[in-house]
Amino acid sequence: MDSNIGYYYETNKKLMSLIGQWPYQKPNEKRPRLILLIIIICNALVFQITHFFVCEDAQCFYETLAPCMLAIVALIKLFTIYFNNHKIKDLTDRLFKNWDMFTSKEELDIMKKYAETGKWYSLAYVYYVLGGIVIFASTSLLPQMLDVVSPLNTSRPVMLIWPAYYFVDEEKYFYYIYCHMLFCLLYGINSIVAHDCMLFVYLEHVCSLFVVIGFRFEHMLYKNNNVKNIRINHPNDMYCKNIMFIVQAHREALQFVMLLESTFxxxxxxxxxxxxxxMSITLVQISIQLQNNLTILIRYLLLIGGQLFHLFCYSFEGQKLINYSSETGDKIYNGSWYEMPVSAQKLLIMVMRKSLEASVFTAGKIYIFSLESFTTVLQTSMSYFTVLTSMSE
Known part of the structure; x- marks a missing residue:
């Protein structure tokens, strides 16, 4: 791997290596880390599940279900990478090989721009998640802090990071339980962060391919793809050769999207x-805690904020993929295709036909990630929230 290219993916390499799923990691390094992560997540999940058996009302059930689902999502993301590791390796191989397809400075600058964007998206996502965890976990220490600052006749009830049943006295062993939960949360969340950040990089990369392809189409008749240069006359075979290369690059971008789709x-x-x-359950808890407990209300607001941010990131990236893939046909039209020989124009039809149907990233081939779908999910969650609220009354 070229060190200059590897710079853009160093963060993702570290995250994937931490959970033992970096495609180029040695097997004796991958297996212990993967097993450790599975044990940690399952360990936290067991104590969450046992709490269901001590719940006496629907509110307790809802409080336990939301964090329990987070642990299940972490396992789903981890096993998605594990069982599709050969596809992840194929995607990563294609990503690095695609850099060799383009040689002009303008095109490489575009690739670097989107690779840099993917890197900063990954870093922002990591810092957001870690910041949210620190704030969320800190709220569990508020009763102990208040006992020191403003003591009462009796100690305030303990507040765990999430509802769980440890078969021991929670007040007596609070700090042990707290440290166990915090460790599980900080280490277990890596499966979600590594999965999501790697996907952001893949989506940014395929968007850069569509942008570079469109750029070359628009400046087909200019030497070195520089719009300030004087127009030159290429032989017919040079036109055809150049267009055939772009058609191949467009096909590579479409295959990258298909592989991405089949993997995730x-x-x-x-x-x-x-x-x-x-989200529906969290909204129910927020409505219950509006007039009851401010600390718990803050925790649920952080939780709903994290869920919305997680979904919005995917919707935003999915919308970019739709926009860039569908703009390819427009860029062909905006270029000087009418000055090309007929034999070269015929080759453009292949790409224009493909670009009529935008490339999309879906969930189960049913839900399309886009900003429009994001609002639909919010509306659906509100509908379920209304139903759950009426059932809990």
Whole structure:
């Protein structure tokens, strides 16, 4: 791997290596990390499930269900990468090879721009998640802090990071339980972060391919793709050779999207179901805590904010993929195709026909990630929230 190119993907390499799923990682390094992560997530999930058996009302059930679903989503993302590791390797190989397809400075600058964007999206996502975890986990220490600052006749009841049953006295062993939960949360969340950040990089990369292809189409008749240069006359075979290369590059971009879809689509179908149910349950808890407990209300607001941010990131990237893939035909039309020989114009029809149908990224081939679909999910979650609220009354 070229060190200059590897710079843009260093963050993703570290995240994937941490969970033992970097495609080029040695097997003896991958297996222990993967097993450790599965044990940690399942360990947290067991104590969450046991709490269901001590719940006495619907509110307790809802409080336990939301964090339990988060652990299940973490396992789904982890196993998605694990069982599709050969596809992840294929996607990563294609990503690095695509850099060799384009040689002009303008085209490489476009590739670098989107690779840099993917890197900063990944870093922002990591910092957002870590910041949310720190704030969320800190709220569990508020009762102990208030006992020191403003003591009462009796100690305030303990507040765990999430509802769980540890078969011991929670007040006596609070700090042990707290440290266990915090460790599980900080390490277990890596499966979600690594999965999501790698997907952001893949989507940004395929968007850059569509942009570069459109750029070359628009400047087909200019030497070195520089719009300030004087127009030159190429022989017919040079036109055809150049267009054939672009057709091949466009086909590579479409194949990249198809491979991306086959790798993540099924698992995202399950995740979207959980996201809708999870947001509905969280909204129910927010409505209950509006007049009851401000600390718990803040925690649920952080949780709903995290769910919305998670879904919005995918919807935003999916919308970019739709926009860039569908603009290819427009860029062909905006170029000087009428000055090309007829034999070269015929080759453009292949790409124009493909670009009539925008490339999309879906969840279970049912839900299309886009900003329009994002609002639909919010409306659906509100509908379920209304139903759940009426049932809990």
């Amino acid at each position: 689509s099924l698992s995202f179908g399950l995740q979207m179901l959980m996201v809708i149910v999870g």
